[in-house]
Amino acid sequence: MVEKILIASGNHNVFREGNRTVKVFRKDFPKSEVLRxxxxxxxxxxxxxxxxxxRSVEVMEDGCWAIxxxxxEGKTLMQHLEEEPDKMEAYMDQMLDCQLEMFGKKVPLLNSLKxxxxxxxxxxxxxxDITRYELLTKLNSMPEHAKxxxxxxxxxxxxxxEDGWYILDWIHAAQGNASADxxxxxxxxxLNNLDAAYYYLNRFCEKTGTAKLYVQSWLPLVAAAQLTKKRPEEADLLHSWLNVVDTD
Known part of the structure; x- marks a missing residue:
């Protein structure tokens, strides 16, 4: 019995059923992506x-696939940031710790991020075509990792x-370079909180000894990847980031 709709989007709806979450995909959504x-x-x-x-992968009565x-139980970190903006730095530090723990894991069966x-x-x-060539040249020059x-x-x-921070939504998981992630x-x-973005990037570089310019060198590449989502409200910012490609 559905208790609550948690998320409604173009490709899927997410429902709560007791102690389970049911992610129901649109009927024409590729089966291969659900299984992936x-x-x-x-x-x-x-x-x-x-x-x-x-717990399971199922086909619903209407023919839709579901995970x-x-x-x-708990609020998302986004909700906490909205309700407690004065704790932004502490939340970003803990979020980064979760991400660094994740980078310490290896899953060889995942596809290559590059x-x-x-x-x-x-x-x-x-x-x-010129921008595409420059981006692909830049991507090819980046180190191949398996984090x-x-x-x-x-x-x-x-x-x-209550028992810790849980990471959701692994559809885009891959093995690759931590700085790309x-x-x-x-x-x-x-796109939502510039202060949090600046703090987060600075703290990552401080904690890991990574040069900020190196992380920033991935920005045109991740901006191009984000453009595939075709969100008009993001287009201007993302295209502006493509213009900082440096193929030297």
């Missing part, structure tokens, strides 16, 4: 990170529960 998300959840569950436990996993970004840039229809990357690590995908988190934060 479920596989990612199962693989990441094996790392020991705090994530909802996958069933544990419901995590390969995924290459496909996204190649398929982007809102850039010219667990979330691909959408942001406050709305973290639930603050950080650059994407920074991008997502800038």
């Amino acid at each position: 998300e479920a596989l990612h959840m199962a693989l990441v569950e094996g790392t020991g990170l705090k994530v909802p436990q996958l 069933v996993y544990d419901y995590i 390969a995924k970004m290459k496909r996204q840039i190649q398929g982007l229809d809102c850039i010219n 667990l990357c979330h691909g959408d690590f942001c406050p709305s995908n973290i639930v603050v529960a 950080v650059a994407r988190t920074y991008l997502l934060l800038t």
Whole structure:
């Protein structure tokens, strides 16, 4: 019995049913993508990170596919930031600690982040061939790593529960360069909270000894990947980030 609609989006709706969460996909949503998300959840569950436990993949009576996993009681980090803006720095520090713990894990069966970004840039229809070439050249020059990357690590995908912080939504998970994942988190934060974005990036660089310019060198690439979502309200900012490509 459905108790509450948690999320309603173009591709799926998320419902609570008792101690379970049911993510129901649109009927024409590719079956392969549903199964890919479920596989990612199962693989990441094996790392020991705090994530909802996958329970089943089902076909609903109306023919829609659904993923069933544990419901995590608590508010999202986004809600906490909205309700307690004075605690932004403390929340960003703890969020970064969660992300650094994630980077310490390896999941060899996940796809390559660089390969995924290459496909996204190649398929982007809102850039010219020169920009595409520069982006692909830049991507090819970036180091290939095998750290667990979330691909959408942001406050709305973290639930603050009594027993810890849980990371949700692993559809975009891949193995790759941690600084690419950080650059994407920074991008997502800038769309909602510039102060949090600046603090987060500075703290990552301080904690890890990573040069800020190195993380920033990923920004045109993650901006191009974000453009594939075709969100008009983000287009101007993302296109402006494409213009800082440096192929030297």
